[in-house]
Amino acid sequence: xxxxxxxxxxxxxxxxxxxxxxxxxxxxxxxxxxxxxxxxxxxxxxxxxxxxxxxxxxxxxxxxxxxxxxxxxxxxxxxxxxxxxxxxxxxxxxxxxxxxxxxxxxxxxxxxxxxxxxxxxxxxxxxxxxxxxxxxxxxxxxxxxxxxxxxxxxxxxxxxxxxxxxxxxxxxxxxxxxxxxxxxxxxxxxxxxxxxxxxxxxxxxxxxxxxxxxxxxxxxxxxxxxxxxxxxxxxxxxxxxxxxxxxxxxxxxxxxxxxxxxxxxxxxxxxxxxxxxxxxxxxxxxxxxxxxxxxxxxxxxxxxxxxxxxxxxxxxxxxxxxxxxxxxxxxxxxxxxxxxxxxxxxxxxxxxxxxxxxxxxxxxxxxxxxxxxxxxxxxxxxxx
Amino acid sequence: xxxxxxxxxxxxxxxxxxxxxxxxxxxxxxxxxxxxxxxxxxxxxxxxxxxxxxxxxxxxxxxxxxxxxxxxxxxxxxxxxxxxxxxxxxxxxxxxxxxxxxxxxxxxxxxxxxxxxxxxxxxxxxxxxxxxxxxxxxxxxxxxxxxxxxxxxxxxxxxxxxxxxxxxxxxxxxxxxxxxxxxxxxxxxxxxxxxxxxxxxxxxxxxxxxxxxxxxxxxxxxxxxxxxxxxxxxxxxxxxxxxxxxxxxxxxxxxxxxxxxxxxxxxxxxxxxxxxxxxxxxxxxxxxxxxxxxxxxxxxxxxxxxxxxxxxxxxxxxxxxxxxx
Numbered sequence: 209x210x211x212x213x214x215x216x217x218x219x220x221x222x223x224x225x226x227x228x229x230x231x232x233x234x235x236x237x238x239x240x241x242x243x244x245x246x247x248x249x250x251x252x253x254x255x256x257x258x259x260x261x262x263x264x265x266x267x268x269x270x271x272x273x274x275x276x277x278x279x280x281x282x283x284x285x286x287x288x289x290x291x292x293x294x295x296x297x298x299x300x301x302x303x304x305x306x307x308x309x310x311x312x313x314x315x316x317x318x319x320x321x322x323x324x325x326x327x328x329x330x331x332x333x334x335x336x337x338x339x340x341x342x343x344x345x346x347x348x349x350x351x352x353x354x355x356x357x358x359x360x361x362x363x364x365x366x367x368x369x370x371x372x373x374x375x376x377x378x379x380x381x382x383x384x385x386x387x388x389x390x391x392x393x394x395x396x397x398x399x400x401x402x403x404x405x406x407x408x409x410x411x412x413x414x415x416x417x418x419x420x421x422x423x424x425x426x427x428x429x430x431x432x433x434x435x436x437x438x439x440x441x442x443x444x445x446x447x448x449x450x451x452x453x454x455x456x457x458x459x460x461x462x463x464x465x466x467x468x469x470x471x472x473x474x475x476x477x478x479x480x481x482x483x484x485x486x487x488x489x490x491x492x493x494x495x496x497x498x499x500x501x502x503x504x505x506x507x508x509x510x511x512x513x514x515x516x517x518x519x520x521x522x523x524x525x526x527x528x529x530x531x532x533x534x535x536x537x538x539x540x541x542x543x544x545x546x547x548x549x550x551x552x553x554x555x556x557x558x559x560x561x562x563x564x565x566x567x568x569x570x571x572x573x574x575x576x577x578x579x580x581x582x583x584x585x586x587x588x589x590x591x592x
Numbered sequence: 593x594x595x596x597x598x599x600x601x602x603x604x605x606x607x608x609x610x611x612x613x614x615x616x617x618x619x620x621x622x623x624x625x626x627x628x629x630x631x632x633x634x635x636x637x638x639x640x641x642x643x644x645x646x647x648x649x650x651x652x653x654x655x656x657x658x659x660x661x662x663x664x665x666x667x668x669x670x671x672x673x674x675x676x677x678x679x680x681x682x683x684x685x686x687x688x689x690x691x692x693x694x695x696x697x698x699x700x701x702x703x704x705x706x707x708x709x710x711x712x713x714x715x716x717x718x719x720x721x722x723x724x725x726x727x728x729x730x731x732x733x734x735x736x737x738x739x740x741x742x743x744x745x746x747x748x749x750x751x752x753x754x755x756x757x758x759x760x761x762x763x764x765x766x767x768x769x770x771x772x773x774x775x776x777x778x779x780x781x782x783x784x785x786x787x788x789x790x791x792x793x794x795x796x797x798x799x800x801x802x803x804x805x806x807x808x809x810x811x812x813x814x815x816x817x818x819x820x821x822x823x824x825x826x827x828x829x830x831x832x833x834x835x836x837x838x839x840x841x842x843x844x845x846x847x848x849x850x851x852x853x854x855x856x857x858x859x860x861x862x863x864x865x866x867x868x869x870x871x872x873x874x875x876x877x878x879x880x881x882x883x884x885x886x887x888x889x890x891x892x893x894x895x896x897x898x899x900x901x902x903x904x905x906x907x908x909x910x911x912x913x914x915x916x917x
Binding site for chain 1: 783787790791798799801802803804806807808810811812814815818819820822823825826835838841842845887889890891892893894895897898901902903905906907908909910911912915916917
């Protein structure tokens with residue numbers, strides 16, 4: 209019999225069962241050892257068979273409630289499974305991160321939407337994105353201007369979003385919009401669940417340094433959104449977005465460190481002429497060891513339903529540091545091949561290095577995280 | 593132990609360190625029940641003593657006690673450890689030459705109390721009588737640490753084998769974890785003192801702690817300390833040489849960053865002897881060097897990873913019950 213996940217099992221038993229399942233599916237898994245470097249449409253298509261395989265095996269349903277398509281059990285089990293996949297040399301599907309980040313907010317603040325849409329996201333039939341940042345509201349998210357105006361039983365949304373990862377290829381987005389007065393700051397915001405094929409939506413991909421369109425602009429022009437698509441309460445958008453950020457800095461960070469360990473390990477197999485290779489590898493490992501140590505504790509906290517508070521900014525800063533330290537290590541170890549060669553290894557690391565530059569900016573720029581650490585953990589006064 | 597009990601132990605340990613002299617501390621610690629705690633809850637006991645020792649700048653015996661305990665040897669008030677000398681982390685302080693044992697290493701404050709020293713060699717651990725070693729005080733950069741160079745050349749009969757090379761390695765791991773805690777405590781002390789200072793000190797009509805350039809330096813220190821604490825918890829959980837070494841490196845980095853940033857944002861006052869910040873700095877410099885400096889050990893970790901072509905995934909995920917949404 210094919211090994212199956214047991215939601216009541218221990219983390220250790222879950223990993224053991226997963227590895228047995230994996231060994232029984234070596235042939236199907238064979239194509240998924242590397243992250244695709246193609247445009248995101250092609251990435252989705254390339255990863256879909258793996259997502260389907262993991263879903264059918266039950267592995268990516270672990271740790272989600274049964275009432276929204278999961279098997280129950282703990283998210284820590286799923287985190288362990290994704291890590292086991294990476295440890296066996298496979299690339300965790302890139303789109304997995306979007307579910308890990310957005311679904312917990314739906315489950316907490318809009319269970320009916322989680323019931324309706326999470327099953328399709330888990331199986332890989334639909335993809336989600338965030339619609340938070342705007343041209344004039346980046347780090348200062350509380351100043352965003354996209355308006356949601358009451359209209360009959362629902363709302364009409366108008367404004368412009370940008371920096372939405374997967375925005376041009378996603379089917380739905382959680383969109384943060386202003387329902388309060390223009391000067392209501394973060395108190396006047398509401399989170400909406402928006403179908404991106406709605407009339408009034410135009411999307412434009414943004415070409416990035418990594419060589420592909422990673423993000424998109426989303427233009428909303430009187431987009432009708434029914435009242436049942438409000439996530440949480442009207443005026444409760446900030447609470448919802450802060451809850452979501454915990455998972456962007458928790459579960460997603462765990463997934464990234466699992467991948468980064470595999471990527472660094474692969475790098476050790478490449479020949480290098482760097483005179484300080486030992487130190488460079490040591491530095492990269494320490495950044496991963498720090499991130500993973502912090503992250504393991506965070507995952508356990510999140511799984512118990514606790515809100516993490518300002519300490520989560522530490523995780524976010526450690527994630528950015530680890531992403532960039534590993535990418536910088538590759539740049540040093542693969543010198544000069546990374547600059548000159550046109551093979552897959554060089555191309556992959558060039559893309560990865562370029563992408564690593566955004567990891568201290570997206571999801572809350574590092575400078576704002578430092579402000580939060582200084583003010584909320586050290587008790588220093590607000591900056592002037 | 594729950595959080596309240598741990599806090600009690602922490603307070604009691606801090607008081608003990610504040611009172612004792614280096615030579616008297618081991619006996620005081622043994623009487624306090626700390627060694628029993630070390631057996632029952634090694635991570636909590638070592639981390640508490642280590643952090644308190646770092647925080648209070650005590651020249652305490654904790655390092656030696658946990659190394660003995662980690663090596664599976666009896667912990668008593670009259671046994672001390674010869675440490676490898678600073679700058680040569682992979683060279684044991686003892687060397688077998690023919691039938692003899694040549695000793696050249698470091699003793700810590702309070703070494704005068706010892707009647708027996710434990711010396712690591714490539715072949716294992718040996719106990720030697722204190723009378724067989726010659727001690728020369730090394731004031732160095734941190735005279736408060738009370739270091740001494742310990743040397744001896746003993747006939748084989750004078751040295752008693754007390755543990756295997758593996759036992760010695762376990763002792764080394766325990767020692768590195770202890771130093772990680774001590775460095776973290778020291779970095780935490782630097783940060784706390786500095787936060788208090790930048791809240792109090794005003795320039796341009798505002799606390800200097802309200803300026804972003806100051807805040808970001810101290811935030812980076814706070815992050816480095818959090819990483820060091822998390823890394824140390826991993827190392828206790830994992831119990832390998834690699835994780836003990838990595839934990840010591842993270843703590844060494846936290847301490848180094850704290851020394852640099854905290855000194856800077858103190859402005860000129862920390863440059864004065866009267867202020868005393870220099871005592872924290874020089875303690876950090878020397879503790880960093882014990883059992884391998886951060887730079888040496890970082891490169892050593894990298895060398896080992898490259899050799900094995902494997903990146904250890906430490907720590908493992910802890911067991912968790914069903915989710916609460």
